[in-house]
Amino acid sequence: MSAGKISSQAMRSLGRYRLRASLMMLGIVVGIASLAVLSSLGEATKRETMQRFKNMIGTFDTIIVRPGGGRTRGMPTLVNVPPTLRFEDAKAIASELPEIKAVAEVQNAFDIDIKYRDRSSSPAVFGVSPNWLALRSEDVADGIFFSAEQNDSLTRVAVLGLDVRNQLFSSEDALGKAIRIADVPFQVIGLLKSRGAGPAGASLDNVVLIPINTASRRLFNRDFLTMLIAQVRNPERSDEATARVTALLRERHHIQPPALDDFTITNPAVTAAQVARAGGTLTKILTGVSVMALLIGGIVIMSLMSVAVSERRKEIGVRRAVGAARSDVVQQFLLEAIFIALAGGIAGVVIGWGGMQLVTRLQQLPPILIWQPFAVAIGLSLAVGMTSGLYPAWKASRVDPIQALRS
Amino acid sequence: MIEAQRISKTFVRGESGSVEALKNVSLRIAPGEFVVVRGASGSGKSTLLDILGCLDPPTRGSYRLDGEDVARYDDKQLSRLRNAKIGFIFQSFNLLPRTTALENVEIPMVYRQGKVDRKKALAALERVGLAARASHFATELSGGEQQRVAVARALINSPALILADEPTGNLDLNSGREVMRLLCDLHTEGHTILLVTHDDAVAAYGSREILLRDGLVVSDEVRAGTPAGGGL
Numbered sequence: 001m002s003a004g005k006i007s008s009q010a011m012r013s014l015g016r017y018r019l020r021a022s023l024m025m026l027g028i029v030v031g032i033a034s035l036a037v038l039s040s041l042g043e044a045t046k047r048e049t050m051q052r053f054k055n056m057i058g059t060f061d062t063i064i065v066r067p068g069g070g071r072t073r074g075m076p077t078l079v080n081v082p083p084t085l086r087f088e089d090a091k092a093i094a095s096e097l098p099e100i101k102a103v104a105e106v107q108n109a110f111d112i113d114i115k116y117r118d119r120s121s122s123p124a125v126f127g128v129s130p131n132w133l134a135l136r137s138e139d140v141a142d143g144i145f146f147s148a149e150q151n152d153s154l155t156r157v158a159v160l161g162l163d164v165r166n167q168l169f170s171s172e173d174a175l176g177k178a179i180r181i182a183d184v185p186f187q188v189i190g191l192l193k194s195r196g197a198g199p200a201g202a203s204l205d206n207v208v209l210i211p212i213n214t215a216s217r218r219l220f221n222r223d224f225l226t227m228l229i230a231q232v233r234n235p236e237r238s239d240e241a242t243a244r245v246t247a248l249l250r251e252r253h254h255i256q257p258p259a260l261d262d263f264t265i266t267n268p269a270v271t272a273a274q275v276a277r278a279g280g281t282l283t284k285i286l287t288g289v290s291v292m293a294l295l296i297g298g299i300v301i302m303s304l305m306s307v308a309v310s311e312r313r314k315e316i317g318v319r320r321a322v323g324a325a326r327s328d329v330v331q332q333f334l335l336e337a338i339f340i341a342l343a344g345g346i347a348g349v350v351i352g353w354g355g356m357q358l359v360t361r362l363q364q365l366p367p368i369l370i371w372q373p374f375a376v377a378i379g380l381s382l383a384v385g386m387t388s389g390l391y392p393a394w395k396a397s398r399v400d401p402i403q404a405l406r407s
Numbered sequence: 408m409i410e411a412q413r414i415s416k417t418f419v420r421g422e423s424g425s426v427e428a429l430k431n432v433s434l435r436i437a438p439g440e441f442v443v444v445r446g447a448s449g450s451g452k453s454t455l456l457d458i459l460g461c462l463d464p465p466t467r468g469s470y471r472l473d474g475e476d477v478a479r480y481d482d483k484q485l486s487r488l489r490n491a492k493i494g495f496i497f498q499s500f501n502l503l504p505r506t507t508a509l510e511n512v513e514i515p516m517v518y519r520q521g522k523v524d525r526k527k528a529l530a531a532l533e534r535v536g537l538a539a540r541a542s543h544f545a546t547e548l549s550g551g552e553q554q555r556v557a558v559a560r561a562l563i564n565s566p567a568l569i570l571a572d573e574p575t576g577n578l579d580l581n582s583g584r585e586v587m588r589l590l591c592d593l594h595t596e597g598h599t600i601l602l603v604t605h606d607d608a609v610a611a612y613g614s615r616e617i618l619l620r621d622g623l624v625v626s627d628e629v630r631a632g633t634p635a636g637g638g639l
Contacts, residue, residue, distance in 0.1 A: 005517045016505040318501050323490020323518035325483045
């Protein structure tokens with residue numbers, strides 16, 4: 001009659017056939033556990049990828065302009081870019097376009113020899129404009145960052161990343177010390193905060209920052225930029241800003257259609273999202289596999305339960321004789337299937353949760369607390385239980401009580 | 408109580424034609440009667456019991472149980488009727504395996520309004536002298552005990568009619584006697600009982616005896632003075 005009483009009968013039936021019930025659960029447990037692990041791992045990886053991009057770029061409200069048209073690969077440096085992007089371009093973008101809040105100029109090179117007494121290191125050296133830290137809303141860990149005056153007067157000062165500091169100074173105090181960058185003497189005035197790993201997993205702390213004018217005239221002797229980073233005023237409308245920057249640079253570089261741009265503009269937020277999505281392909285395939293496992297789990301429930309119906313004909317006959325309508329029998333068997341799938345789902349979630357903690361620890365991902373995949377998993381097992389219970393329940397309701405009771 | 412008029416039941420047996428298990432059987436049973444239906448196997452007595460028990464509709468004829476015209480009832484209404492008005496006792500006991508005596512007795516209460524009343528189930532077990540065995544599984548009980556649990560189950564919803572199908576058929580003499588004694592007590596208390604058997608000794612307990620042969624009622628006689636001792 002009432003659903004409560006029928007469900008209690010369903011529960012008791014499952015209790016009576018514990019072994020069978022746990023067998024029926026198995027497929028669901030495996031399916032749900034792997035599904036939960038994979039989907040939350042996929043989500044975690046995605047977040048981690050975005051975070052690493054953010055580590056590298058600083059903020060997502062910027063667009064990056066590099067010299068050279070077409071698709072450029074890897075990090076631009078002074079040795080691999082054409083000398084087309086000028087200081088004046090950066091100044092023009094900053095002053096003429098209202099969409100742009102600030103522009104940072106960059107001139108960088110890799111593997112530059114740096115020495116402090118007998119110790120050496122070969123980090124990336126970045127000549128950057130003094131607004132660099134502010135644009136990335138960062139701060140130094142210790143000391144100070146160089147000022148606009150120091151940049152204008154070509155002062156030889158350097159701010160060190162954590163890795164460089166550790167290599168050159170280990171436990172010694174670095175501030176105020178003199179180092180040699182490609183044999184040019186510089187004074188250490190500040191230390192950067194650690195930025196962790198970039199998208200490729202390499203450390204972002206193996207870096208030295210110096211004023212860009214000093215870099216241009218006293219170190220590299222180059223008067224073009226490897227990169228400029230423009231901070232847009234309204235990140236929602238970065239496409240518009242990109243178009244404006246493109247138009248301005250084409251005009252300044254005297255490029256007429258159909259000639260292509262001699263620069264490339266990328267939007268880090270978009271790129272990061274693409275990379276994160278690409279990384280999800282494997283996860284998607286594996287998720288498909290666990291959905292298959294879940295389906296098989298459903299089929300297992302259906303077939304074992306159909307066999308059980310044949311075995312339990314007498315019970316069904318008794319229930320019918322003492323007053324169970326066909327619909328009551330349907331309800332009981334459906335509920336049994338649902339309870340099994342739900343129990344399997346919950347067990348799967350518990351195991352999946354444990355497995356996820358283990359994997360994140362092994363993969364050295366930050367610990368994640370994502371509940372959505374687990375909610376979806378529970379909902380899925382509910383649906384599987386309902387579908388797989390339909391046929392056995394129908395079959396049970398068709399048992400003829402007269403034959404069942406006399407056999 | 409029971410008013411069956413010109414009931415027929417035809418079973419279709421594949422291509423070889425059909426079998427008429429009951430032919431125009433008319434039957435009136437008053438409240439408080441203890442009716443024994445006898446007949447050889449194949450005489451139609453089981454079919455009659457199934458129809459009277461609302462498990463199987465007649466092919467033709469009308470059937471009123473306790474004033475309700477059952478003919479047009481659907482599955483749900485019939486189930487409700489069985490639950491409220493009929494208590495079944497079967498030859499093979501038909502207790503649920505891996506289930507305690509008490510839980511077996513409770514099952515009819517699952518399918519009626521209200522709660523499953525454990526105290527009531529215990530009282531019913533007490534009534535058949537098995538209160539001490541309440542938590543035993545069906546398989547741990549002797550045949551006689553199992554049948555007494557089945558009697559308690561048949562009684563639990565206070566049915567108007569108790570239908571017993573060869574209740575002693577699978578029991579030894581002593582257990583059979585105990586079960587019959589129980590049924591006689593219930594009769595004395597006012598229950599209406601219809602019992603199907605082919606056993607003369609069991610038939611002797613009834614206050615009225617109907618004999619079926621080939622789907623027809625061939626005799627229907629009321630006995631003067633119920634022999635409470637019966638023939639067992």
